[in-house]
Amino acid sequence: MKNVVCMTRVLKIIGHTTSINASLPTNDSPFLTYPLRPASYAATLGSTVIIAPHPDDEALGCGGLLALLRQAGQPVAAVLVSDGSQSHPHSQEFSATARRELRYAEFRHALSVLGVDESDANVCYLHLPDSQVPTQGQPGFAEAAARLADFLRSTQAATVLVPWRRDPHPDHRATSQLVVAALAQLAQPPRRLEYVVWAWERAAPADLPQPDEGVGFRLDIGPVLAQKQRAIAAHRSQLAPGIITDDPSGFLLSEAMLAHFAQPTESFIEALPPS
Numbered sequence: 626m627k628n629v630v631c632m633t634r635v636l637k638i639i640g641h642t643t644s645i646n647a648s649l650p651t652n653d654s655p656f657l658t659y660p661l662r663p664a665s666y667a668a669t670l671g672s673t674v675i676i677a678p679h680p681d682d683e684a685l686g687c688g689g690l691l692a693l694l695r696q697a698g699q700p701v702a703a704v705l706v707s708d709g710s711q712s713h714p715h716s717q718e719f720s721a722t723a724r725r726e727l728r729y730a731e732f733r734h735a736l737s738v739l740g741v742d743e744s745d746a747n748v749c750y751l752h753l754p755d756s757q758v759p760t761q762g763q764p765g766f767a768e769a770a771a772r773l774a775d776f777l778r779s780t781q782a783a784t785v786l787v788p789w790r791r792d793p794h795p796d797h798r799a800t801s802q803l804v805v806a807a808l809a810q811l812a813q814p815p816r817r818l819e820y821v822v823w824a825w826e827r828a829a830p831a832d833l834p835q836p837d838e839g840v841g842f843r844l845d846i847g848p849v850l851a852q853k854q855r856a857i858a859a860h861r862s863q864l865a866p867g868i869i870t871d872d873p874s875g876f877l878l879s880e881a882m883l884a885h886f887a888q889p890t891e892s893f894i895e896a897l898p899p900s
């Protein structure tokens with residue numbers, strides 16, 4: 626029987642409550658029609674930087690690829706764009722600083738599960754405000770893009786992993802813009818692979834990739850799926866029953882959402898170079 630996500634439900638994302646009509650059948654998702662590449666493909670990507678808008682996007686969107694890269698001996702560094710402090714904004718027990726530190730610790734834990742060096746030398750924190758990552762032209766955007774470009778230079782990245790440019794979350798779209806601006810500052814920009822997080826469940830038709838925007842593929846992550854699941858589980862504050870329990874309006878990943886990331890494949894779109 627078709628696994629159909631077909632009901633109007635209320636999703637709470639980063640402190641905002643958004644009523645959506647989640648009518649996209651999971652088995653009909655265009656991301657599942659992409660051609661499959663073997664796990665060994667990861668070894669061809671070279672030195673890689675994962676750019677995550679929030680702690681958990683690295684594990685959800687491309688934890689399998691990160692584990693495969695490390696198994697293949699490829700260097701992997703990480704950028705965390707926002708401070709992740711707004712998933713439970715009304716908590717009294719956890720201040721904004723405490724929430725940020727909790728999520729940073731979960732991020733480092735997830736990276737270590739995936740075999741990625743989680744030390745400060747290998748992770749760049751942009752510390753931008755959760756749910757308010759600046760877009761092109763807004764205060765802080767140019768500085769963040771310049772810092773990102775510096776980090777990509779220092780890591781000699783051959784590939785960057787970044788959220789799909791129209792992933793339906795404002796911070797994910799802003800992160801994509803930051804990466805595009807940073808890559809424009811590099812003499813030899815790395816390959817850009819876009820991973821999918823919220824577009825699995827919330828994408829409007831106009832949010833989905835068009836054929837002239839990139840080459841879509843699925844990657845076999847079967848050999849490291851259990852490792853990916855452990856990395857997702859490292860984000861305990863985002864998973865029921867949670868850690869911050871005094872903010873009933875706070876965000877937790879739903880079981881339906883998590884099901885997308887329990888698949889033995891991950892979907893990517895490789896951006897085409899500008900013509």
Ligand SMILES: [Zn+2]
Pocket residue numbers: 678679682794797822
């Ligand atoms: Zn996110």
